[in-house]
Amino acid sequence: xxxxxxxxxxxxxxxxxxxxxxxxxxxxxxxxxxxxxxxxxxxxxxxxxxxxxxxxxxxxxxxxxxxxxxxxxxxxxxxxxxxxxxxxxxxxxxxxxxxxxxxxxxxxxxxxxxxxxxxxxxxxxxxxxxxxxxxxxxxxxxxxxxxxxxxxxxxxxxxxxxxxxxxxxxxxxxxxxxxxxxxxxxxxxxxxxxxxxxxxxxxxxxxxxxxxxxxxxxxxxxxxxxxxx
Amino acid sequence: xxxxxxxxxxxxxxxxxxxxxxxxxxxxxxxxxxxxxxxxxxxxxxxxxxxxxxxxxxxxxxxxxxxxxxxxxxxxxxxxxxxxxxxxxxxxxxxxxxxxxxxxxxxxxxxxxxxxxxxxxxxxxxxxxxxxxxxxxxxxxxxxxxxxxxxxxxxxxxxxxxxxxxxxxxxxxxxxxxxxxxxxxxxxxxxxxxxxxxxxxxxxxxxxxxxxxxxxxxxxxxxxxxxxxxxxxxxxxxxxxxxxxxxxxxxxxxxxxxxxxxxxxxxxxxxxxxxxxxxxxxxxxxxxxxxxxxxxxxxxxxxxxxxxxxxxxxxxxxxxxxxxxxxxxxxxxxxxxxxxxxx
Amino acid sequence: xxxxxxxxxxxxxxxxxxxxxxxxxxxxxxxxxxxxxxxxxxxxxxxxxxxxxxxxxxxxxxxxxxxxxxxxxxxxxxxxxxxxxxxxxxxxxxxxxxxxxxxxxxxxxxxxxxxxxxxxxxxxxxxxxxxxxxxxxxxxxxxxxxxxxxxxxxxxxxxxxxxxxxxxxxxxxxxxxxxxxxxxxxxxxxxxxxxxxxxxxxxxxxxxxxxxxxxxxxxxxxxxxxxxxxxxxxxxxxxxxxxxxxxxxxxxxxxxxxxxxxxxxxxxxxxxxxxxxxxxxxxxxxxxxxxxxxxxxxxxxxxxxxxxxxxxxxxxxxxxxxxxxxxxxxxxxxxxxxxxxxxxxxxxxxxxxxxxxxxxxxxxxxxxxxxxxxxx
Numbered sequence: 001x002x003x004x005x006x007x008x009x010x011x012x013x014x015x016x017x018x019x020x021x022x023x024x025x026x027x028x029x030x031x032x033x034x035x036x037x038x039x040x041x042x043x044x045x046x047x048x049x050x051x052x053x054x055x056x057x058x059x060x061x062x063x064x065x066x067x068x069x070x071x072x073x074x075x076x077x078x079x080x081x082x083x084x085x086x087x088x089x090x091x092x093x094x095x096x097x098x099x100x101x102x103x104x105x106x107x108x109x110x111x112x113x114x115x116x117x118x119x120x121x122x123x124x125x126x127x128x129x130x131x132x133x134x135x136x137x138x139x140x141x142x143x144x145x146x147x148x149x150x151x152x153x154x155x156x157x158x159x160x161x162x163x164x165x166x167x168x169x170x171x172x173x174x175x176x177x178x179x180x181x182x183x184x185x186x187x188x189x190x191x192x193x194x195x196x197x198x199x200x201x202x203x204x205x206x207x208x209x210x211x212x213x214x215x216x217x218x219x220x221x222x223x224x225x226x227x228x229x
Numbered sequence: 230x231x232x233x234x235x236x237x238x239x240x241x242x243x244x245x246x247x248x249x250x251x252x253x254x255x256x257x258x259x260x261x262x263x264x265x266x267x268x269x270x271x272x273x274x275x276x277x278x279x280x281x282x283x284x285x286x287x288x289x290x291x292x293x294x295x296x297x298x299x300x301x302x303x304x305x306x307x308x309x310x311x312x313x314x315x316x317x318x319x320x321x322x323x324x325x326x327x328x329x330x331x332x333x334x335x336x337x338x339x340x341x342x343x344x345x346x347x348x349x350x351x352x353x354x355x356x357x358x359x360x361x362x363x364x365x366x367x368x369x370x371x372x373x374x375x376x377x378x379x380x381x382x383x384x385x386x387x388x389x390x391x392x393x394x395x396x397x398x399x400x401x402x403x404x405x406x407x408x409x410x411x412x413x414x415x416x417x418x419x420x421x422x423x424x425x426x427x428x429x430x431x432x433x434x435x436x437x438x439x440x441x442x443x444x445x446x447x448x449x450x451x452x453x454x455x456x457x458x459x460x461x462x463x464x465x466x467x468x469x470x471x472x473x474x475x476x477x478x479x480x481x482x483x484x485x486x487x488x489x490x491x492x493x494x495x496x497x498x499x500x501x502x503x504x505x506x507x508x509x510x511x512x513x514x515x516x517x518x519x520x521x522x523x524x525x526x527x528x529x530x531x532x533x534x535x536x537x538x539x540x541x542x543x544x545x546x547x548x549x550x551x552x553x554x555x556x557x558x559x560x561x562x563x564x565x566x567x568x569x570x571x572x
Numbered sequence: 573x574x575x576x577x578x579x580x581x582x583x584x585x586x587x588x589x590x591x592x593x594x595x596x597x598x599x600x601x602x603x604x605x606x607x608x609x610x611x612x613x614x615x616x617x618x619x620x621x622x623x624x625x626x627x628x629x630x631x632x633x634x635x636x637x638x639x640x641x642x643x644x645x646x647x648x649x650x651x652x653x654x655x656x657x658x659x660x661x662x663x664x665x666x667x668x669x670x671x672x673x674x675x676x677x678x679x680x681x682x683x684x685x686x687x688x689x690x691x692x693x694x695x696x697x698x699x700x701x702x703x704x705x706x707x708x709x710x711x712x713x714x715x716x717x718x719x720x721x722x723x724x725x726x727x728x729x730x731x732x733x734x735x736x737x738x739x740x741x742x743x744x745x746x747x748x749x750x751x752x753x754x755x756x757x758x759x760x761x762x763x764x765x766x767x768x769x770x771x772x773x774x775x776x777x778x779x780x781x782x783x784x785x786x787x788x789x790x791x792x793x794x795x796x797x798x799x800x801x802x803x804x805x806x807x808x809x810x811x812x813x814x815x816x817x818x819x820x821x822x823x824x825x826x827x828x829x830x831x832x833x834x835x836x837x838x839x840x841x842x843x844x845x846x847x848x849x850x851x852x853x854x855x856x857x858x859x860x861x862x863x864x865x866x867x868x869x870x871x872x873x874x875x876x877x878x879x880x881x882x883x884x885x886x887x888x889x890x891x892x893x894x895x896x897x898x899x900x901x902x903x904x905x906x907x908x909x910x911x912x913x914x915x916x917x918x919x920x921x922x923x924x925x926x927x928x929x930x931x932x933x934x935x936x937x938x939x940x941x942x943x944x945x946x947x948x
Contacts, residue, residue, distance in 0.1 A: 013774050014774065016769045017537050017770045018534070018537050019769070024281075024284060024707075034285055047721075048725075049724070383613065460776055537707060537770070540780075543930055
């Protein structure tokens with residue numbers, strides 16, 4: 001390329017570059033299209049998926065969390081930032097967590113604890129602007145639930161008692177049905193052989209009724225309880 | 230325009246006040262006050278322009294539109310501890326900021342802000358401005374050498390080579406204007422007197438950018454290099470040399486360098502206005518308004534250039550100067566001389 | 573050619589002096605330290621010193637289960653965390669032969685390519701910043717910010733995604749995510765035109781880059797340079813094509829190469845790779861199937877069987893390899909990470925010899941290194 005051709009093309013590229021910046025300048029001033037978020041004055045809109053430190057979910061039905069202190073999260077945590085303690089509570093079947101100590105300074109927000117939680121009682125909080133004055137930043141996640149704990153246990157006990165009563169009732173009914181069926185069967189056996197299918201249906205239905213109560217997680221138990229109370 | 234072209238003489242402050250012992254402190258006061266305000270506004274403007282170019286907002290917090298931000302920064306710099314590194318060359322290190330600061334203040338006095346008044350009327354004004362501008366190199370080299378820092382030294386070495394090289398096209402392009410002024414202005418007008426240069430343009434109704442477009446472009450590019458502005462900010466290239474020659478300066482010492490850099494911007498812009506854009510000449514508005522309007526428009530272009538381009542490499546910078554600017558400016562000077570002698 | 577290959581000046585006049593560049597230096601990309609021996613401004617010898625951000629990821633991998641290493645994976649290279657995270661998942665999937673559902677494959681490709689674009693945009697910005705152009709840096713960060721927002725909306729994080737799980741991903745994408753990605757690609761194409769006018773065509777940038785820091789094909793092979801830096805030397809090696817993984821063989825894309833091996837070629841290769849990534853994302857969005865994001869049947873524990881395993885993926889900087897030795901437990905016996913920046917950096921002393929100080933910045937900036945990835 002010749003000396004002057006090079007000078008010319010070089011200058012042209014410089015001018016076109018300046019055109020770009022001028023356009024942006026006019027865009028920012030005339031159209032008010034600055035991209036800055038004036039942070040403390042405007043708050044960022046957090047995505048629903050936003051991951052911050054974990055917290056215990058407050059379920060609407062029980063007004064409490066559902067942590068059963070299984071320690072799965074404590075075991076899976078790669079940062080060793082969860083320390084929890086809990087155990088059997090007088091009067092209810094499920095274990096309850098007593099302290100759920102989280103070291104926010106260590107948490108790497110990987111979400112493995114959410115994956116392993118059997119009762120799905122953990123979720124990400126949306127606290128993006130937490131700050132502390134020292135490195136030791138332990139927070140007891142159960143703290144906010146303590147005031148409701150007694151109430152929760154009372155309710156839960158009532159629910160369990162109700163459930164037990166119902167179960168007992170069901171069992172009784174089932175027993176009665178069974179007896180009835182057995183009686184009928186005996187009667188049928190005595191009478192004729194082809195009446196059996198009709199009577200068999202009753203005990204089966206009773207069994208299905210009872211089944212979810214035994215197998216379901218605590219969650220379903222609560223919903224049932226809510227309906228009752 | 231009743232005055233003839235030859236008997237133009239603006240009033241200086243000494244003539245106005247009458248007593249030189251009173252006039253000189255007054256002039257110094259005016260200059261210092263004006264320059265301080267100028268630097269504060271320029272830094273603010275630079276930050277705003279860069280912000281707008283980059284789709285940001287710039288300073289918004291201190292004062293309306295963040296106008297007082299630089300004042301707050303200045304107060305911060307003044308109140309900061311002056312850190313003196315170990316094993317420095319003490320006299321050089323301490324003198325350098327003052328050396329950078331003093332000449333730029335002196336040069337401002339010569340500029341004809343309006344048709345009728347000038348602080349200092351000197352028939353060698355242009356030379357004086359260039360001479361003072363040349364002293365900035367010494368200050369930068371003193372700072373770089375005295376700091377006992379390799380980055381600072383590299384910056385200083387680069388700066389010396391760059392400023393001395395770019396002074397050649399700068400002065401050559403100004404010289405072609407001087408030739409034109411001498412040719413047009415008659416025997417009594419001095420082509421080196423800044424007031425006269427502006428006066429001739431106004432009187433003949435022609436700005437020299439029209440007569441000397443090449444010289445104007447060369448002047449502007451060299452001026453960018455003289456003031457160490459991007460894309461020629463090689464002495465302080467922060468991505469290479471951390472902060473170049475002022476790496477080891479802090480607080481008020483640093484702000485003196487800063488002050489001189491921004492005042493230098495104003496000086497080269499004002500000089501460009503005088504040389505090529507008719508000085509205070511312009512319709513409707515009063516002279517000083519036109520003068521500063523043009524100066525700040527040029528400063529805006531300098532900022533615009535800075536926030537658009539990447540930085541040149543040092544050897545490319547020198548190649549550009551010696552193979553493009555200097556030959557072109559010499560050619561331009563020769564052509565001007567030829568044209569004047571023929572016409 | 574504006575910058576003829578520079579010979580080391582034969583003159584022995586003048587003292588050599590040593591300049592420590594970094595670990596604290598505005599353009600050393602984190603904590604790289606270059607010990608430069610200079611004569612004037614010319615570099616006689618350059619020695620990279622690394623290890624300032626060593627975090628022992630490889631050792632950590634030997635002390636925790638394969639699953640627990642997941643959050644580490646995106647922290648090896650925080651600028652293309654998604655690629656590393658998904659790459660690690662794919663390595664374990666390869667070892668345990670876990671089948672990934674189709675939808676997850678597509679989501680992974682979109683996420684990884686978005687991440688690749690964001691990494692290249694960040695490189696673009698910081699490279700220009702190294703050369704003194706501050707404005708393009710902010711423009712590219714503006715664009716990158718939008719990618720981060722898009723990825724944030726599905727992964728919940730901006731850099732250390734931890735989005736992949738063995739067998740799939742943690743969270744399904746919605747239509748809004750796909751729409752935003754499509755819109756972003758459309759925007760990015762106009763922005764690339766703008767970058768061309770502002771940066772690529774700029775005479776100063778061309779002067780700074782053309783012929784500077786030439787890595788020949790031979791040198792590249794000797795130092796095991798990979799990624800865009802290798803492709804700029806004229807070798808069309810891309811793990812996504814050479815050993816297709818994670819469903820890349822189902823999509824149509826090119827491997828851009830340049831012949832000169834200089835900084836400008838590396839620049840062009842990266843810009844063209846952004847375009848190819850856009851194409852990949854578009855294809856993946858167009859053919860996005862319905863379905864699960866995690867396999868129905870998953871092993872309860874991820875036990876690494878006895879033996880040695882190697883998996884490679886193409887990160888934004890090159891060939892990222894995971895070498896794992898298992899002993900039957902769910903904790904790997906040994907894990908070695910082959911990170912591309914390390915090899916790319918090792919070619920630097922030879923490339924830097926004889927260049928100017930200012931070139932050092934351009935060259936080191938141009939190969940796109942990430943220090944935490946080198947130090948691991």
